[in-house]
Amino acid sequence: MIAMSSQTVMAIKSYQNQAEELVKNYLLADPFIPYTSILAGILVCKVAYDLVQLISAFNFKTYNGLTKIQRIEWNNRGISTVHAIFITAISLYFVFWSDLFSDQNIGGLVTFRSSPVSAFALGVSVGYFLADLGMIVWLYPSLGGIEYVVHHSLSGLAVAYSLFSGEGQLYTYMVLISEVTTPEINMRWYLDIAGMKRSNAYLINGVVIFFAWLVARVLLFVYMFYHVYLHYNQVIQMHAFGYLLVFVVPSVLAAMNLMWFGKILKGLKKTLAKRQ
Template sequence: MAMPVQTAMAIKSYQNQAEVLVKNYLISKPYIPYTSVLGGLLACKVAYDLSKLISTFYFKTYNGLTKIQRLEWNNRGLSTIHAIYITAMSLYFVFWSDLFSDQQFAGLVTFRSSALSTFGLGVSVGYFFADLGMIFWLYPSLGGIEYVVHHALSGIAVTYSMFSGEGQLYTYMVLISEVTTPEINMRWYLDTAGMKRSYAYLINGVTIFFAWLIARILLFVYMFYHVYLHYDQVIQMHAMGYLLVFVVPSVLGIMNLIWFGKIVKGLKKTLAKKQ
């Protein structure tokens, strides 16, 4: 009877040590930025491998692709998972959480943050680092200079907001634009599977049009309007944060408008073929 008791005590001891480790380091506020980025990188690896595993067994098209196409297929699976995650987090903090509400909390909205909001950004930083690394590694197969600029600016802005705690509301507003990523990836999948003339491809194009218009055009207008209303608070940010609030969304907004023009042109072309 002594052995089971000793075993139970040993397990309990290890459990207590694990709880102390998690509490004092993994979810301790000073370490959250580092553990969340590490967690984001690990999640990217798991998501990439899952995409590869699932696609090998369940998608006949996948096995007939070239090596670089399979890499892009898995990369798009990874970006889709990240997009779903960060969109959900962003919608929660921007529209449902009281953290950035003008009515619920006192103090400057530009300096508000929480352990969860910081963790959420950290996971996204891990993704941007991982994806940017793959873009450089396979350049220009996964995207040209516009993708490098987009990911670099996004990664810098999210990283600064995560570590400083400044402007997290505006960071999450911009990250809502990731809601368009799954539709863009689906378009590539449909094209690769030879379904460019299908109604699924047409429906996907219409979905991209409305999602892009709302999340990457109108929402950016709303963000700048919010900045205008709270400019007295924005101006109190550190110079780096102040610069990022204006420069990054402005550059991304211009890129979004250029891409939106291409989306409209492509949709018109697809609709013309269906008539």
């Protein structure tokens, strides 16, 4: 019995070592990272879609009463929520806690720093943008209008360039922090589709969206542009295309964020007025 247990332990360790070697030599090996990470992102989207569909069908009565396109959007929003939680956590870590992009780190210009982990996370995000954009275009305009196509196209392009070139990953992660607002936006849609627009949960959700949007999609962009200003001597050494992306993509997204923020503010005022 003891001998069998020892053999089992040795077998487990052997499989563990093989798995670690696979991750080290292939999944996180520099030449393969962009491709394996993008495929991983697309695969995660597929798994998340199926899980949301399965869980919702058995646990939410509202789900079974929806139309086909509403169920697709329900599942699709589940994907975006999973991606948002993942990439927000990774982005916060690299921007505020990791030494990789710290000014105290003397490992080269901040605009050219990257690591296997930072690259892999960006690849997963590219996989998400590709999968989600594909669904939006395929079912257009049921899952979103032209603004969603523009947003996903610009975001996917910028993240992909940062992934394959290794340039500007810090600024890419700064912009990706804005995904923190996605779960709240999705929750608002879920509450609406469940007929809970007059509930306290809907009101609280609106307030949370307002402050989250203000911090992550307005003030954080101001901080990003300020950081670019302080490190302009490093930014200007990027490839011309990367240099352009640092200014154009965040500027367009910032303009769209301000437009949406105006709508959020208007909606919140309307909701609060009804409560008085």
